Amino acid sequence: MVTAIAKPAPILAAFSILLSVAFLIMGNGLQLMLLPIRGGIEGFSAFQIGLLGSGYFFGFVLGCTFTPSMIMRVGHIRTFAALVAIASAAALGYPMAVDASIWIVLRLITGFCLAGLYLVVESWLNDQATNETRGALISTYVTVNFTVITVGQMMVTLFQPSSFILFSIASVLVSLAAVPIVMTRSSQPPPITVVRFRPRRMFRLSPTGTVAIFLIGLATGSFWALAPAYANSVSGNVSDAAWFMSAAVIGGALAQLPAGKVSDRIDRRKVLIGLALLCSVVGAALWATTQTSLSWFALGAAFGAGLLPAYAIAAAHVFDFADRSDYVEISAGLLLLNGIGSTIGPLLSSLSIELLGQPGFFLANALIQIALMAYVGFRLSRREGLPVEEKQTFDLGTSAAVSVVGDEDAVQLSDLVVQETA
Numbered sequence: 001m002v003t004a005i006a007k008p009a010p011i012l013a014a015f016s017i018l019l020s021v022a023f024l025i026m027g028n029g030l031q032l033m034l035l036p037i038r039g040g041i042e043g044f045s046a047f048q049i050g051l052l053g054s055g056y057f058f059g060f061v062l063g064c065t066f067t068p069s070m071i072m073r074v075g076h077i078r079t080f081a082a083l084v085a086i087a088s089a090a091a092l093g094y095p096m097a098v099d100a101s102i103w104i105v106l107r108l109i110t111g112f113c114l115a116g117l118y119l120v121v122e123s124w125l126n127d128q129a130t131n132e133t134r135g136a137l138i139s140t141y142v143t144v145n146f147t148v149i150t151v152g153q154m155m156v157t158l159f160q161p162s163s164f165i166l167f168s169i170a171s172v173l174v175s176l177a178a179v180p181i182v183m184t185r186s187s188q189p190p191p192i193t194v195v196r197f198r199p200r201r202m203f204r205l206s207p208t209g210t211v212a213i214f215l216i217g218l219a220t221g222s223f224w225a226l227a228p229a230y231a232n233s234v235s236g237n238v239s240d241a242a243w244f245m246s247a248a249v250i251g252g253a254l255a256q257l258p259a260g261k262v263s264d265r266i267d268r269r270k271v272l273i274g275l276a277l278l279c280s281v282v283g284a285a286l287w288a289t290t291q292t293s294l295s296w297f298a299l300g301a302a303f304g305a306g307l308l309p310a311y312a313i314a315a316a317h318v319f320d321f322a323d324r325s326d327y328v329e330i331s332a333g334l335l336l337l338n339g340i341g342s343t344i345g346p347l348l349s350s351l352s353i354e355l356l357g358q359p360g361f362f363l364a365n366a367l368i369q370i371a372l373m374a375y376v377g378f379r380l381s382r383r384e385g386l387p388v389e390e391k392q393t394f395d396l397g398t399s400a401a402v403s404v405v406g407d408e409d410a411v412q413l414s415d416l417v418v419q420e421t422a
Contacts, residue, residue: 014128014137016180021121021141022148023180024084027173028114029152030166031091033245035103036229037238038094038161046226046358048100050350052107053225057217057342059108063115064336070116076188077181080120084178087113091171095164117177120189124181127189146253150246153228157239202318202333205326208269208379209318213334215372216310217341218348219279219365223248223307225346226353226361231300233358235292244292244300251301252308259309260316264393267385268317269376275313276369276376278306283362283369311338320391 159165231241263271349364
């Protein structure tokens, strides 16, 4: 009698992919924390530091657009290995050429590479999952993201930011990301689905969600680009700055699922207003805070709790009005729209910092949040919310900021697929 070999659980089968993600995001988290602080040490202006963030997110948008063609030509594994090599080399370029213009170009290159790398790993994760297990697997992926980016940020405390060593560690971590993927025994994912970007169609489907995603990109892009420099300026030491940023990430991670569940019971737009209001109030408190204390770290966690779950809530609101055949377009379109907002956000916030000093970051954030509240409030008066029974149950596997919706049935139903790449 032949005994059937049981297939491993999806998360176990995806372990090598998640391990690659862990190394990759850890290295990127270290750079997110290190570069604004080192830039400040080197005398970069707030606008130049903002340009570093904008360069990264602009590169990310370009990567989302162009790296699928690389996968088409050479496959997932070779694309991943090539992009890892380039991103690793870029991490070593910063201490070798301490110049703002060169750093901006290096950040653009890193953003381009990271977009392609995320595309590969998220395609692979979706291939490992079934429609029944995808939510759990993507939730695990998001949890890994939050965890390892926190670890990466804390690594900035290991050595002086002025040294070469931290950049070397970032390069090593990014390089290690290639090992589990290259050595995996899992088959490569099926062809990538390339779709058109039709923002006007998406706006007609959900004006609130579409505008909110763009505004959330403005706020979160500013946060990742400029908050480390703010935290280092207030605290006066790298360790406290790292703890502040980690508190914000942990706060956002802990608030993600509760905010989603609340939005299942009430109009998601009201949850968006609540999160924006929390960001504004906490931001005002942080603006007035001039020294570190336990309350400063608590405020950082509260700020993250208001800021970081907003993308998933806004995306879930869009999916509430979508047919399954729209999922592919929405997933790709929202990610790209958020990336465009994240490119612009650091520039706007850096101008506020130039005028008002480091706490001016929170003024720019407050203005963005006020605009979000005003628009969402306007839409509340123009369109009734969906009844609870007609809403999609909050699913982080669908609404998380990932590059691919791997629901095979949704892909087959979509009229937006223009090419499937091998």
